[in-house]
Amino acid sequence: MKTINIIGSGNVAHHLVWAFAGLSNYKIQNVAVRSLDKVTDFFPKNLIVSTIEDLKPANITLISVTDSAIAEVSEKIPYTNSLVVHTSGTTALEILNDKNRKGVFYPLQTFSKSKEINFKEVPLCLEAEIVDDLIELKLLAKELSHNVFEISSAQRKSLHVAAVFVSNFTNHLYSIGNEICKENNIPFDILKPLIKETADKINYLNPKDAQTGPAIRFDQKTIKTHQDFLQNQNHKTIYNLITQSIQENV
């Protein structure tokens, strides 16, 4: 039975603890959290330590804290020559402290504590300095997910940017759609089949081929109607910019 330490209590740490708890060949040894306030009910209370220095050595240590704290946290780990990985999309592997062997275990998904997730579908992007550690990470990753990839720090960085566009920014567009509905007394639910289909479509068509709407049709009359309709200056600016971007990239 291999042992795992997790450092952090944010959205990613929350889902990692949940996912690891279901494995038979691995056990969580400790979870280091700065404050018990952020810990949800299902966290294994008996395993929690409140300072990193109290962690007992484990086969793999996952650092799942805010990017800017990764270096400092990795330095505080009280053991050496063990495999320590971070879970960040943007942070280079090298930032981890030299006293342990370095790796990355980046789950490419949007995590919210209140939304359960099928971890089997989460793409896990792995990186390690030495082959044996990469094998170790792959063994663990394959127990959790069907989607395991070896991704370099440079690729991961670009992947993270792409993820921001297709997920964070997309969700913000949902938010704007929701606002427009609210302002006009229309239930947001009417838009949900459209949102679902738009996401599903790219499993069958390249996004460029899947593009529909007034912008790609160069339907300037409809675009003008929409521009006149939008009173919120921020919504209007986004409307104009993305419309232009669609039309310039046909």
Add this chain to the structure above:
Amino acid sequence: MKTINIIGSGNVAHHLVWAFAGLSNYKIQNVAVRSLDKVTDFFPKNLIVSTIEDLKPANITLISVTDSAIAEVSEKIPYTNSLVVHTSGTTALEILNDKNRKGVFYPLQTFSKSKEINFKEVPLCLEAEIVDDLIELKLLAKELSHNVFEISSAQRKSLHVAAVFVSNFTNHLYSIGNEICKENNIPFDILKPLIKETADKINYLNPKDAQTGPAIRFDQKTIKTHQDFLQNQNHKTIYNLITQSIQENV
């Protein structure tokens, strides 16, 4: 058995013909198409007429052509006092010619000819000038879909704008994600579980509560890394604008 005429051969007309063909209480009488080039194989060839003036009268006539042609097309219909509806999100009911009774039958979905769709889930937004016609449209709509709504012209206009944000613009963000992947030799498939989860999440959380990523965390260091990474000026402008919009609307 009630009869239906369809005018048009675009994406919406294509899926309407497909959906109506499966109904037992309605039959398609004619489909008027300007050019046979745009007609896909499954179109019922024996029902096709090439000029609107050749249409035989039907209980309901659906005009599914480009918005700017709706008025002209409705004028050419060779019969009167029948129910004529258009399928446009942005066009007012009034634009239809006075010689027939007017209505709207707006399917709120993204349609591409090469992607099949479950029509049962498509929200159908209905409008009519007189109650009997609204009832007639509801009868038809409920045979096709579980999601039938009565929506005024003003509401429909705002709904269409919201749809552009959550669907057309979202798809463009997928396109940008795809481009970034291609430029960095990463398969776009890695992003698909994330896209799926982002769309699914709003069935459980309000989009504002579902927001994740560096912008909402005010993680300026990661944002700076992304800005430096993006060489495509258009991608960078969109990145900056939506990041700012997320941060200003917390």
